[in-house]
Amino acid sequence: MSILSGLRKPNSRKKGMKILIYGEPGSGKTVFALSFPKSIVVDSEDGCSWYEGTERTRNVVGILDSQSYDDLENLMDELDDANDEEFSSLVIDSETKVYENIKEALQNVEETRAARKGRDVLDANLSMRSYGKIGQLSGRLQNAKLRLASQGINIISVAQAADEMEDAGNGQRVKVGEKPNMDKRARFDYDVVIRLFTKDNKYYGEIEKDRLEVFERGDIVENPSYQNWVHRLESKDNQGKAVAKDFSKDAEKSQKAYYEEVKGEMSFADRVKEYFATIDADTKKKFVEDMVSATGTKKIKEMNKEQQDKVLALMSK
Numbered sequence: 001m002s003i004l005s006g007l008r009k010p011n012s013r014k015k016g017m018k019i020l021i022y023g024e025p026g027s028g029k030t031v032f033a034l035s036f037p038k039s040i041v042v043d044s045e046d047g048c049s050w051y052e053g054t055e056r057t058r059n060v061v062g063i064l065d066s067q068s069y070d071d072l073e074n075l076m077d078e079l080d081d082a083n084d085e086e087f088s089s090l091v092i093d094s095e096t097k098v099y100e101n102i103k104e105a106l107q108n109v110e111e112t113r114a115a116r117k118g119r120d121v122l123d124a125n126l127s128m129r130s131y132g133k134i135g136q137l138s139g140r141l142q143n144a145k146l147r148l149a150s151q152g153i154n155i156i157s158v159a160q161a162a163d164e165m166e167d168a169g170n171g172q173r174v175k176v177g178e179k180p181n182m183d184k185r186a187r188f189d190y191d192v193v194i195r196l197f198t199k200d201n202k203y204y205g206e207i208e209k210d211r212l213e214v215f216e217r218g219d220i221v222e223n224p225s226y227q228n229w230v231h232r233l234e235s236k237d238n239q240g241k242a243v244a245k246d247f248s249k250d251a252e253k254s255q256k257a258y259y260e261e262v263k264g265e266m267s268f269a270d271r272v273k274e275y276f277a278t279i280d281a282d283t284k285k286k287f288v289e290d291m292v293s294a295t296g297t298k299k300i301k302e303m304n305k306e307q308q309d310k311v312l313a314l315m316s317k
Contacts, residue, residue: 013238013239014152014238014239015149015150015152015238016088016148016151016152016153016154016155017154017155017192017212017229017233018145018146018149018154018157018189018190018191018192019154019155019157019190019191019192019193019194020095020157020180020186020187020190020193020194021156021157021158021159021193021194021195021196022158022159022161022179022180022194022195023160023161023178023195023196023197024160024178025160026198027161027196027197027198027203028196028198028223029047029093029094029158029196030047030048030051030093030158031051031203032194032196032205032224032225033091033093033156033158034048034051034056034057034059034060034091035059035225035226035227036088036089036091036154036156036226037088037089037226038059038061038086038087038088038089039059039060039088039089039090039156040060040061040062040063040064040075040079040087040090040091041060041062041063041064041091041093042063042064042066042071042072042075042091042092042093042098043063043064043065043066043093044065044066044067044092044093044094044098044101045093045094045097046065047093047094048060048063048093059089061086061087062087067097067100067101068101069098069101069102069105069141072092072098072141073144076090076141076144076145076147076148077144079148079153080148080151088152088153088154089153089154089155090145090153090154090156091156091158092155092156092157092158093158094158094159094160095157095158095159095180095182095186096159096160096180096181096182098141099138099181099183102137103134106130106133106134107130109130110125110130134183135183138183138185138186139183139185142183142186142189145157146189154233155190157182157186159180159181159182160180160181161179161181161195162179162180163175163178163179164176164177164178178195180193187209190209191209191210191211191212192207192209192210192211192212193207193209194206194207194208194224195208202222203223203224204220204221204222204223204224205220205221205224206218206219206220207220207221212229212232212233213232214228214232215228268300268303268308268311268312269300269301271312271315272300272311272315275315287314290314291310291311291314294307294310294311294314295307295310
């Protein structure tokens with residue numbers, strides 16, 4: 001029986017480990033992340049500075065000091081074309097700072113909009129549109145991590161811990177645990193998730209997820225590090241040619257298909273309105289002139305099918 005188009009048979013191939021670690025300050029997050037070999041480190045908290053020049057950074061081949069979403073995205077694009085013999089791990093320390101950078105940038109946009117409209121900037125909050133944009137940008141970063149991991153690069157994401165709260169009734173909320181302070185959907189993309197903590201001056205990690213099947217959920221590991229998973233990463237089923245995957249292209253494909261479907265369901269007036277929102281004032285003026293010349297009117301809602309087709313043809317140009 002032949003394999004259907006687009007499918008592949010499961011086989012041994014090289015792949016990188018995607019691991020998310022989070023915890024309170026002083027729980028050993030940066031030290032854990034620095035245990036991975038041939039690492040490029042995005043240091044957004046200045047957490048590596050006191051380790052530079054010491055044995056802790058012996059595995060580091062380069063450091064990017066930035067909290068910028070754009071810098072991180074550009075770096076991952078560059079790593080696509082880099083010589084993978086020079087590095088094998090990407091550390092992002094921390095994801096929390098990058099996530100906050102996105103929110104801060106969009107908050108500034110909201111305040112600028114408020115000022116332009118004469119509203120008090122102190123009352124400007126993130127809109128639903130901005131939250132949607134945050135999700136979109138976070139998704140793009142996650143897809144870039146998945147792409148690099150499919151090429152055999154280890155991805156180590158570090159996040160600060162945030163309290164996980166539940167409604168206890170009577171307007172009361174109680175802490176029921178901790179969660180990584182980043183896009184809440186991101187944790188599903190990782191192979192391993194660990195909550196780091198300290199007890200009696202010792203460092204531990206609680207395993208929340210492990211697709212590599214080295215540990216079980218709930219296991220407590222003292223002084224966790226890369227060495228706990230090295231035998232799995234160097235096993236026979238993690239050898240061979242990498243199968244590069246770019247899920248961002250799937251997102252673009254779905255977006256285009258969905259847009260075409262939605263556009264097909266939109267009324268003619270709504271399609272013209274949407275088009276007008278994408279062009280500047282001078283282009284609008286020229287478009288209206290061409291539209292009147294082609295149809296004899298600028299009354300969109302009164303146009304017949306022939307006139308509508310002429311307008312759509314102008315828009316397609």
